[in-house]
Amino acid sequence: MSVTERLLKVRDVEYKDFQAKLVPNISPDTIIGVRTPAMRAVAKEVFKSPERDEFLNDLPHRYYEENLVHFFVLAEIKDFDECIGAVEKFLPYVDCWPVSDQATPKSFKKNHQKLLPYIKKWIASDHVYTARFGIRMLMNEYLGDDFKEEYLELASSNKGDDYYLKMMVAWYFATALAKQYDAAVKYIEDRKLDEWVHKKSIQKAVESYRVSDEHKEYLKSFR
Numbered sequence: 039m040s041v042t043e044r045l046l047k048v049r050d051v052e053y054k055d056f057q058a059k060l061v062p063n064i065s066p067d068t069i070i071g072v073r074t075p076a077m078r079a080v081a082k083e084v085f086k087s088p089e090r091d092e093f094l095n096d097l098p099h100r101y102y103e104e105n106l107v108h109f110f111v112l113a114e115i116k117d118f119d120e121c122i123g124a125v126e127k128f129l130p131y132v133d134c135w136p137v138s139d140q141a142t143p144k145s146f147k148k149n150h151q152k153l154l155p156y157i158k159k160w161i162a163s164d165h166v167y168t169a170r171f172g173i174r175m176l177m178n179e180y181l182g183d184d185f186k187e188e189y190l191e192l193a194s195s196n197k198g199d200d201y202y203l204k205m206m207v208a209w210y211f212a213t214a215l216a217k218q219y220d221a222a223v224k225y226i227e228d229r230k231l232d233e234w235v236h237k238k239s240i241q242k243a244v245e246s247y248r249v250s251d252e253h254k255e256y257l258k259s260f261r
Contacts, residue, residue, distance in 0.1 A: 081110030
């Protein structure tokens with residue numbers, strides 16, 4: 039059974055309409071309507087099946103859900119070099135924010151030193167969803183023990199005007215304000231960010247349960 043057939047078998051027609059509203063930049067005709075747990079289950083089957091490599095090499099995919107399953111499969115690859123090669127091959131085909139955002143390869147966590155050059159390259163990309171993925175990886179992997187202040191500059195370095203790119207930068211800084219407040223707040227105080235990103239970062243930080251009430255009140259003064 040092909041990946042498409044597996045997905046069609048677990049489709050939810052009503053969910054398709056919901057998904058179409060979430061990703062207005064792609065054609066509704068490319069959306070089957072499959073819930074995330076079902077797609078993850080399909081991805082686990084594909085990952086263990088003989089058809090895995092054939093599916094990963096069959097690009098571009100026709101359906102939105104095939105792209106999501108593709109990333110879920112990549113996330114399971116344990117060998118870093120194999121995984122990064124597959125990610126690099128797939129990123130140019132990512133055409134919407136949910137595909138960019140859903141999966142984080144497990145092999146990345148133990149290979150931060152090797153991963154960072156790729157993140158820098160992705161963030162500099164003119165392809166919106168490659169850059170968005172790079173910023174998300176920087177947010178997911180480098181706001182903890184491996185954090186350096188220079189990463190804040192890296193996160194804000196792509197000045198593209200695309201809404202989905204700017205939203206990711208704001209998400210990064212809102213998370214940085216929760217995890218690395220002393221360093222991140224300087225970007226708010228000095229208004230180093232694009233005005234829209236500046237305001238959205240504050241909004242998302244104020245809405246976050248991870249930011250203290252004291253910090254929220256201070257951030258509001260920079261709206």
